[in-house]
Amino acid sequence: MILPLILLYVISLVYLAITERFRNFASIMALQGWLLFLVALVRLHAIHPAELAFIACETLLFKGVLVPALLFAVIRKTGISRVRTSGSSQFRSLLLSFAALVVSVSVTYLVADASADRLFFGVALYALLSGLVLIVMRTRIFSHMVGFLTIENGVFLFSTAIGVEMPLLINAAILLDILMSVLMLGLFFTKIDRTIHAIDADSLTRVKD
Amino acid sequence: MIIYLLASILVAAAAFVVRGRRTLYAVGALFYAVQLALLTVLCCGAAPQSQAGGLFVFDAPGTLFYGLLTLVSIYAFHHSEAYLKASDIGHLRTYSGLMMLLTTAIAGAYFADNLAVTWIFLEATTLCSAGLIYYRRTAPALEAAWKYLFVCSTGIAMAYLGILLLAGASHGGSLGYAAVGAALPGANPLYLKIAFLLILTGYSCKMELFPLYTVGVDANFAAPAPASALISTGLVNAGFLAILRVYKLYAATEVFPWVRGVLLAAGVLSLGVGALFLRRTNNYKRFLSYSTVENMGIAAIGLGIGGAGVWAAVFHVVCHTLVKSSLFLQMGVVRQVYDGYRINRLGDYMRINRVGAVGLMAGMVALVAFPPSPLFVSELMILSEAAATERWWLLALLLLLTCIVIYSFCSRMIRLCYQPNQDQLHPSGVDRALSWSALSLLVAALVIGFWQPALLQRIITEIATL
Numbered sequence: 001m002i003l004p005l006i007l008l009y010v011i012s013l014v015y016l017a018i019t020e021r022f023r024n025f026a027s028i029m030a031l032q033g034w035l036l037f038l039v040a041l042v043r044l045h046a047i048h049p050a051e052l053a054f055i056a057c058e059t060l061l062f063k064g065v066l067v068p069a070l071l072f073a074v075i076r077k078t079g080i081s082r083v084r085t086s087g088s089s090q091f092r093s094l095l096l097s098f099a100a101l102v103v104s105v106s107v108t109y110l111v112a113d114a115s116a117d118r119l120f121f122g123v124a125l126y127a128l129l130s131g132l133v134l135i136v137m138r139t140r141i142f143s144h145m146v147g148f149l150t151i152e153n154g155v156f157l158f159s160t161a162i163g164v165e166m167p168l169l170i171n172a173a174i175l176l177d178i179l180m181s182v183l184m185l186g187l188f189f190t191k192i193d194r195t196i197h198a199i200d201a202d203s204l205t206r207v208k209d
Numbered sequence: 210m211i212i213y214l215l216a217s218i219l220v221a222a223a224a225f226v227v228r229g230r231r232t233l234y235a236v237g238a239l240f241y242a243v244q245l246a247l248l249t250v251l252c253c254g255a256a257p258q259s260q261a262g263g264l265f266v267f268d269a270p271g272t273l274f275y276g277l278l279t280l281v282s283i284y285a286f287h288h289s290e291a292y293l294k295a296s297d298i299g300h301l302r303t304y305s306g307l308m309m310l311l312t313t314a315i316a317g318a319y320f321a322d323n324l325a326v327t328w329i330f331l332e333a334t335t336l337c338s339a340g341l342i343y344y345r346r347t348a349p350a351l352e353a354a355w356k357y358l359f360v361c362s363t364g365i366a367m368a369y370l371g372i373l374l375l376a377g378a379s380h381g382g383s384l385g386y387a388a389v390g391a392a393l394p395g396a397n398p399l400y401l402k403i404a405f406l407l408i409l410t411g412y413s414c415k416m417e418l419f420p421l422y423t424v425g426v427d428a429n430f431a432a433p434a435p436a437s438a439l440i441s442t443g444l445v446n447a448g449f450l451a452i453l454r455v456y457k458l459y460a461a462t463e464v465f466p467w468v469r470g471v472l473l474a475a476g477v478l479s480l481g482v483g484a485l486f487l488r489r490t491n492n493y494k495r496f497l498s499y500s501t502v503e504n505m506g507i508a509a510i511g512l513g514i515g516g517a518g519v520w521a522a523v524f525h526v527v528c529h530t531l532v533k534s535s536l537f538l539q540m541g542v543v544r545q546v547y548d549g550y551r552i553n554r555l556g557d558y559m560r561i562n563r564v565g566a567v568g569l570m571a572g573m574v575a576l577v578a579f580p581p582s583p584l585f586v587s588e589l590m591i592l593s594e595a596a597a598t599e600r601w602w603l604l605a606l607l608l609l610l611t612c613i614v615i616y617s618f619c620s621r622m623i624r625l626c627y628q629p630n631q632d633q634l635h636p637s638g639v640d641r642a643l644s645w646s647a648l649s650l651l652v653a654a655l656v657i658g659f660w661q662p663a664l665l666q667r668i669i670t671e672i673a674t675l
Contacts, residue, residue, distance in 0.1 A: 111400050121377075125403075128370060135363070144359065151366050155373070162376045179336065180362040187358065191351055209490040 001042050006123055009035050009157070010101075013130045016150060017097035018090050020082045025146045026071035032153050033063030036160075043160045055171075062178060063156075067149065070185045074142065093137055100129035120161035127154025145184060152181065210260035210267075210320060214313065216243045221309035224302055233302055237286050240309045244279045244316075251275070259322070263385050266322035269671045270450055270523075274319050277527065278443040281534045282312045284650060285435040291640055292435055292541045304344050304433070311337035311439065318447040324372045324384045327451050328365070331415055334444055335361040341436040342428050353431035360424040361414045368411025374404035375458075390458045398464045405468055408455055409475065415448030417441070418509055419478040422502045426486075429498040434541030437494060438534040441501045449508060449526050453672075456512055460675040473513025477606060479506030484610040487617035493543065493550040496621060497536055500576055503614055504529045504584075510607070511591045518594040520673040524661075525587035527669070528575075531654035532584070536572040538647035539565055543625070546639055547632050552621055556628035565644035566626045571651055573622040575658070577615045583658035 012028050012035070019025065037059040044052050075081065108122035127150055134147030220240040227233045250256050251272045258267050286308060293301055314337055317330035335358065343354035376384055378400055379392035393401065410420060417425035425445070429437040459468045483503025490496050504525065511522025540550065542565050547555050559566040578584040588611070595604045657665070 107399070107403065111397055111403075121374075124370060124373075128367065131363075148359065148363050148366070151363060155366050155370050158370060158373050162373050179332070180358070180366075183336070183339075184358055184362065187355060191355075209486060209492070209495060 002039065003119075005035050005039050005042070006119060009039075010123060010126065013127060013150070014094075014097055014101070016130060016146070017093045017133065020090065022075050022081055022142055023072070025143070026068050026075065029071060029146065029149055029153075030064060030068035032150075033059065033065070033067065036153060036156055037064055039157065040160050058178075059156075062181075063153070067181055067185070070182075071142075071146075074185065078142070080140070080142065093133065096133045096137065097130060100133060101126055104129060117161040120158050124154040124158035124161075127151065127157065130154075148184065149181060210265040213243065213247050214317060217309065217313040217316075221306050221313060224306035224309055227302055228298070230298060230301070233298070233305055234290060237290075237305060237309070240312075241279070241283050241286065244282070244312070247316075248276055248279055260320070263383070264323050264326050265317075265320045267320060268322075269668045270453070271319040273527065273665075273668050273672065274446050274450055275316055277446065277530045278312060278315055278319070280650075281442050281530060282308070282439055284534065284538060284646065285439045287646065288435040288438075288538050288541055288643055289433065291643055292433060292545070300344065300346075304341065304436070307337050307340040308436065308439065311341065312443070315443045315447045319450055322385055322387075324375060324386065324389060324455075327454070328369055328372055331368075331412070331447060331451060332365050334415070334447065335365065338428060338432075338440055338444065341440070342432045344433055344436070345431070350431045353427040357424045357428045360421055364411040364414040364421050366411070367407045371404040371407030371411065374400060374407070378404070386454055386458060390461065393458055394461045394463075396462070398462075401459070401462055401464050402467060405455065405459065405464070405471065409452060409471065412448050412451050413475070415444060416452060416505050416509075417445050417448070417498070417501050418452075418505045419475050419482060419502075422479060422482065422505075426495055426498040426502065429501070429537075430492060430495045434494065434537055434544060437498075437540075438537035441498065441537060442530040442534045445501060445505060446526060446530060449505065453512070453523075457675055469513045469515055471513075472509045473603070476506045476509030476511075476513055477603070479503065479509060480607070480610050481506075484613040484617070487614060487621075491552045493540055493552055493555070493621075493625070494537075495550075496552065497533065497540065500614075500618070501529075501533060503610075504533070504576075507588060507591065510603070511587070511594075514591060514594045514598060514600070514603075516594055516598070518591050519675070520669055521587040521590035521594070523669050523672050525584060525591075527665075528583035528587065528654050528657055531650050531657070532572060532575045532582075535568065535647045535650035535654070536576070538650070539568045539572065539644060542640060542643050542647070543569075545643075546634055547630075549632060551632070552624065554631040555625055557626075557630040559626040561630075561634070562639045562641060562644060564641050564648065565639070568644055568648040568651060569622055570626060571648070571655070573618050575651060575654055577618045578611070581655055581658040583654055583661075586658065586661075 009032060012031055016025065016028055037056060040055050040059050044055060104122050104126035107125060108118050111118065111121065131147040131151035131154065134150060135144050138144065217240065220236060220243060224233060224236045227236055251267055256267055260267060289304065289308065293304065311334060314330050314333035318327055318334065321327040321330055339354045339358045342357055343350050375389055378396035379389045413419065414421035414424050429441050432440060456468065456472070459465050479502050483499045483506055486499040487496060487503065490499060508522040508525050511518040511525060542562065543558065544550065546561055575582040575584060578588045592604060592607060595607065
């Protein structure tokens with residue numbers, strides 16, 4: 001049951017690298033939220049029912065509904081729809097994404113450690129690298145936020161692998177999600193666009209040497 | 210510890226709702242009374258070491274750095290009172306409340322005895338610091354706050370992935386430092402290396418170390434000078450202590466030489482970046498921030514060399530706290546006079562504020578590690594250890610970069626004190642009492658340069674023991 005979900009999750013990461021429409025970014029974030037909700041349900045069925053209910057509800061409401069809704073709201077408010085000034089071509093992004101995938105698979109193979117689920121480890125590593133590729137290769141601040149959310153989702157996925165023994169870890173990951181994502185999206189939504197009128201990271205150049 | 214956290218958070222929350230300045234200062238006094246009460250309890254050894262079911266520990270490193278944090282935070286709060294006297298009460302109470310929350314979060318990170326708890330408190334410092342950086346509500350302040358929030362969040366998420374890897378390596382038991390340390394020696398080396406890289410990269414944004422040092426520089430630039438004093442010392446120390454605790458976890462593993470190599474590389478790169486940007490920047494606060502990057506680079510090199518270098522690194526960070534906070538507070542007075550920090554335009558400070566100028570010149574002597582600076586002791590120990598381990602390339606590089614730092618510092622500070630001033634002076638004039646106050650921190654550092662008390666030596670030895 002887990003494997004198809006994880007595979008779908010990996011495909012969504014590959015798609016993130018090639019899509020240029022922000023609506024697609026938001027939709028993929030919603031899809032990942034739902035996938036993580038299902039993974040958490042399947043993976044954590046052994047923990048205390050109250051904790052499982054809390055984690056599942058948080059994942060669904062926050063990652064599956066609230067974050068995508070905020071992303072769509074940002075798209076509507078700023079009126080930007082696609083990565084117009086991409087720092088690289090789609091082909092290069094795809095190439096980098098595949099390179100990240102190869103690195104993740106290789107490292108996972110080399111680690112060969114039974115102490116953590118290797119599948120989760122590899123996918124989390126790929127999510128981390130995919131997020132970093134998005135942040136580094138794209139110039140729009142919106143893409144950077146999606147990159148950060150991608151990293152966060154990867155971290156959350158890996159926490160579900162470890163969290164069977166330590167639910168505290170998943171709760172801490174949830175804390176990260178709620179505090180930082182809402183604060184960053186809120187700051188972008190209410191301040192950055194209105195005060196600085198900046199949608200490209202390149203235009204954030206007031207603070208420099 | 211829980212009582213301390215509750216009391217501090219409640220007092221800080223009260224600061225957000227007070228109506229008058231006098232009440233705000235009274236709340237500030239109450240907050241620091243709580244801090245001093247905890248410090249007294251720690252110094253008397255009246256509390257058990259393990260706290261809150263093993264989540265916190267009152268150990269030597271936590272106590273030493275907490276003492277420094279309390280000292281710097283009291284100075285920063287006192288200076289803020291004068292520095293921000295023109296601000297409206299709404300902004301001032303937010304600022305004061307955030308300063309108190311930041312102090313509490315840093316203290317939590319110092320005393321955390323669990324990887325996840327350390328991470329949670331470091332995450333909390335991001336939120337408090339971002340509020341302080343955005344204090345002026347200007348476009349540059351917003352940009353700096355956004356960058357700080359974004360980069361720290363990304364870094365801290367990466368660090369969390371590293372912590373999860375360590376949790377996996379410790380076979381799902383506890384995330385307490387002792388339990389993880391006991392489980393790591395048998396773990397997969399590649400697994401441990403990836404975990405360390407992620408944690409170091411993530412926490413580097415707090416320690417202002419390569420690679421994520423830039424956000425710290427921007428934060429210090431945008432925040433009010435007293436807040437910069439706290440961020441550039443107390444918060445940086447939290448990052449250092451978090452990395453030091455992880456470093457000690459790795460001491461018994463087979464990848465420890467590799468870990469030291471990584472710290473050495475990060476340290477040399479930080480020192481290089483700091484030294485080069487000290488020449489390039491045209492803003493005195495950014496200048497001091499790059500000096501922090503450079504000094505944290507030296508501390509990381511100390512950890513990387515190992516042996517006596519670890520002792521020197523801890524001592525370096527302790528003394529840097531006193532020197533750098535003094536200089537940032539002096540810069541607060543400089544801003545009162547000139548209403549800015551532009552290096553190419555400010556001058557004649559020796560005539561305008563002799564006490565402040567002497568404080569800056571003495572701070573310069575301390576930071577470039579001329580005797581009797583305490584940093585001379587630590588840097589000499591690191592150089593000696595590099596020579597003793599026959600790392601001649603490192604020795605040459607350290608000497609070269611230190612020369613660049615000395616030249617940059619001397620030229621910039623002498624320019625501020627003696628070159629003809631090209632800016633209009635700010636009508637608020639000079640508050641020499643603040644210059645004297647900042648100077649007292651520097652005097653404390655210079656005293657440590659002459660004479661290191663046996664108690665301090667013993668505590669640092671305990672911290673540096675792997």
